[in-house]
Amino acid sequence: MEHALPAGETGKRIARLQEQLKAGGYAGMLVSQNTDLYYLTGTMQAGYLFVPDEGEPTLYVRRSVARAERESRVRTKPLGSFKAFGAELAADFPPLTGSGERRTVLTPLDALPAQLYLRLAELLRGAGAELADGSAMMRRLRMVKSLHEIGRIQAAARAAAEALDEALPLLREGVTELEWMAAYEHAVRKRGHIGTMRMRAYNLEVLTGMVGAGEAAAEPSAFDGPAGGRGLGPAAAQSVSRRPIGRNEPILIDIGCCIDGYIIDQTRTAVIGALPDDLLAAYETSVRIIRRAEELLVPGTPAERLYEEAIRMADEAGLADHFMGFGADRVRFLGHGIGLEVDEWPVLARGFDMPLEPGMVIAVEPKFTFPGRGVVGIENSYAVQSEGPPLALTLTPERLIRLP
Amino acid sequence: MEHALPAGETGKRIARLQEQLKAGGYAGMLVSQNTDLYYLTGTMQAGYLFVPDEGEPTLYVRRSVARAERESRVRTKPLGSFKAFGAELAADFPPLTGSGERRTVLTPLDALPAQLYLRLAELLRGAGAELADGSAMMRRLRMVKSLHEIGRIQAAARAAAEALDEALPLLREGVTELEWMAAYEHAVRKRGHIGTMRMRAYNLEVLTGMVGAGEAAAEPSAFDGPAGGRGLGPAAAQSVSRRPIGRNEPILIDIGCCIDGYIIDQTRTAVIGALPDDLLAAYETSVRIIRRAEELLVPGTPAERLYEEAIRMADEAGLADHFMGFGADRVRFLGHGIGLEVDEWPVLARGFDMPLEPGMVIAVEPKFTFPGRGVVGIENSYAVQSEGPPLALTLTPERLIRLP
Structure with missing residues (x-):
């Protein structure tokens, strides 16, 4: 207790x-x-x-x-x-x-x-x-969090960061998405993850997120997110599959956990070897989008403004069709509130014209999907502050994880 | 696929x-x-x-x-x-x-x-x-399963049995419920557990079941089952806690998994050392009840009959107040259908007067709760057959697991 x-x-x-x-x-x-x-x-x-x-x-x-x-x-x-x-x-x-x-x-x-x-x-x-x-x-x-709630989200961020550090050495060529996810889940469960990241929406489930390598990450899914993942089969048609992780392909690590009821949600991109140039460029565009989002994560910005800005930047980079999924399977948001549930308000999407307020906690997740090749991107969670830039809650260092 | x-x-x-x-x-x-x-x-x-x-x-x-x-x-x-x-x-x-x-x-x-x-x-x-x-x-x-569905439930039973075998050597004095559950979950996840056992009921969650030692298993909970467990805190108020597992106390291992969408649900009781005599006697009553249930798991028996019979046997053993929870926190059933969800029909409960049919798959779980001391019991899953006794789907050998 x-x-x-x-x-x-x-x-x-x-x-x-x-x-x-x-x-x-x-x-x-x-x-x-x-x-x-x-x-x-x-x-x-x-x-x-x-x-x-x-x-x-x-x-x-x-x-x-x-x-x-x-x-x-x-x-x-x-x-x-x-x-x-x-x-x-x-x-x-x-x-x-x-x-x-x-x-x-x-x-x-x-x-x-x-x-x-x-x-x-x-x-x-x-x-x-x-x-x-x-x-x-x-x-x-529930949209505006108290300091107590932000503290619980920080505790979840710590557990996720430690568990990722513990599991990362096991990320090697030939290990399957499922095997690696099982290692991460073991590491985060020992730290008190309750076993699920609760969702409010009908039919949606997320336990610890998804890990997807190469084309498996880019498969469309029912999940209301930019990269659902291939999954284990039609009755578990999102998140990890039994595909072995290979060299020189993007590995999307979109993971989180729930500690004391509160959730963290974060994404890093990894590669064993090197990313192809165009995917590296897309990754760098996601970094630029998240930097711009940080400038806008201040009280008074309409939530939808962050999505509009991201769309504009993706378009300028020639990546409009790849942004947040591919073609008809794109999702129409840049991020979402987190707290006791993964899918809280505000959503960074058209129609959410509510101004940002101090205490809102938002996961911002610019991602680019390349069918048949993979997904690259980044996701950090932030608390909007009354003054100055947002408080970064994600503790895993922001970098493209390059493994030998 | x-x-x-x-x-x-x-x-x-x-x-x-x-x-x-x-x-x-x-x-x-x-x-x-x-x-x-x-x-x-x-x-x-x-x-x-x-x-x-x-x-x-x-x-x-x-x-x-x-x-x-x-x-x-x-x-x-x-x-x-x-x-x-x-x-x-x-x-x-x-x-x-x-x-x-x-x-x-x-x-x-x-x-x-x-x-x-x-x-x-x-x-x-x-x-x-x-x-x-x-x-x-x-x-x-959905109540009556096809051979394909029963095959999937058997695959889940195999994964659960193998994972339990893999994790059992780690069940030692001083290990916490959470630590041991994390080990079981790791073992079952590697085998393709989708990460959750889906439930239909509002607000109810079960990921891999619960493991509860001594008085922690006997704590009442919101979960609609005979032993919800203490949990990690008020926002995860069921299943495992951080309590270390001790000697000479019952360890309730109510675990399962979900493979290809289909669920197995099973319970074994373990002890490091020896159970007190009265708890051992209650465990033996649960064995007698499940033997009797096996006789009744034939086409034509009204589902509620199995509950009535179990209640009668618990009463005869002087354990009526301890059956399926304690006092006001008892649940009023002996078992439930399983399939794509944990809480399928038929329920072995009053009011379910539907006759059993070949192909129904039912988890039967007689358990006895002793507040402040623990929970003992057993749970097997069966498929009703057109002739003869039910097909046992649970593969873990039925025994009181005694550890040194």
Whole structure:
């Protein structure tokens, strides 16, 4: 329990949430997804948290009640029968039913299964309220990290950097992507990686990232990232394959880990021997893009601006078709927020016109894909600061890793 | 791609699904969850499969189109804009709109995010159809495994057994749960474990299972299983902890893996030294329960019967309060189906009165929890056969593992 959530954290988060609830005229927020629950309570036990627009929230615990009582920073109550939960909520939070007019309760609908949504919506109607989507409010709330959270991401960055150092000597010609990834994973697991990097999006999985050599890295995939990787087969169609790593081809090492619930995400390009000139030039373009991104990672820059700038630079370098995937399989972003999940806000993509704020933590990952040949690029994670350049969180030195 | 889905498999599955759709008067099934997609098409790319009540299904692919075209056993089409998808479906499957009366399209709502559900429901209304829950139909369809699937589960069982053999010499006094689990995971990952054992249920995660020594194994958790484990902290509150493994205490080794998409789940109890007499007696009760379960794992037995029988035996042994967790934290089942996911049907629990059928693959896991002391038990996976006793799929020899 050494890195449990400090007691003061949840109070501040709940106060910020309540401000937003009040501003929107909402009666409250109902929370059930595991990272949302942890963020607001300090525990990840199964149940429902209700945060009213003002006053004390309650965590209704299905299981384990004992563990939730020990860990939760907000008041807990054992959840009785699900059927009676609506009446219990209405009794515990009279403003739900008080005025005669129906009030709206938010809940994030982006990760809530539809079956449960339909049951909760009915239950809340019985309690006099309407259920509506609170995803955007929750994601905005979690977007700005506290110093405690940045500290946890730094701990993850340390584990990833140490594990990469430990595994790098095993990266040799003829070793398969899978074998090398297993070595990295062993090194990072011993350091407390929880085994997965949680994702919010439907159907997406990332355990420790991907390692892809040559053309295997460049295979398109369902994964919503610039380089999913070949994978082990159609039922695990991303990340590592059993392809042996060869000489003079790019090796994309896009790895991370999750420590105490918080994630780091980073990429380095390696080569045994030397990269072909055009791939080396593309790698150098990714370095220039990340330098430019660092200049823009300051409060006030619209998030999408970093993507526009990267697109412009890729285009100028004659690499537009290769940027963030190839052709129709390109993804349309330069980076993404990280925290308790890999796919947090802001996304550095068109449409995300929100200005950057101090405390946002963003993985920036310019990459270039060459079908049949490989992927080169770089990824660092940064915290936006109130003044000056962003704080670099990635600890692995930034370099093209050249192995003999 | 060596273990891609054989072409004949999906045809049979779709025919069985279409029989059920016709019997219920449904217009079709819309499928989007990754294991459901793989089960019916042989690919796990992002998109939507529509299976009409008769005729040829179509997989509308968002990404990667190239990979889906290579792997899919059913016809593929690139998915255009999501907005136009309703009109496209109605044009491709005229019976959706033909008769003037609205028809019902099913989709599994147990894993579909509510946000996407609301968009799909609107889109289908536009196409003249209503969306309803197809979870039960999909879970029943996947419940009975083909010989190909059982072969994949056997491959997973082999990897788990070999990896356990490789890691067992490292199980020594003073090694932490995390360190030992990292060694098992390394051994199983090298053998092709995809890194996670997929789960269908909301918020639940299992990567390779749990290893828990003494009182750490007996801590209650949010995980819907008899022994979740202490975990690394509140943000990873199940499975292994950093507790060193000691002498004369039970070590619960509930591990598995996922090979080619298919899962094995198994448990052995180990001890360095000797178990206290009462825990040894409880272990022997779990062995008796699993022997009895083997007698009942034949076609026609109602699934819940195995749970009732286990409860009766635990009660007779004076261990009712310790069975499948302790007190209020007990779970109410004896076992569960396994396949592409860890939490498949049938569940050996009250309310599951469906008769067992040949081809069902079930993990049976009688366990006894002693708060402050530990968990003992056993778990084997079996395939129900048309005649005779079930086929044992677990390859690790069944024994109490006594280490010096």
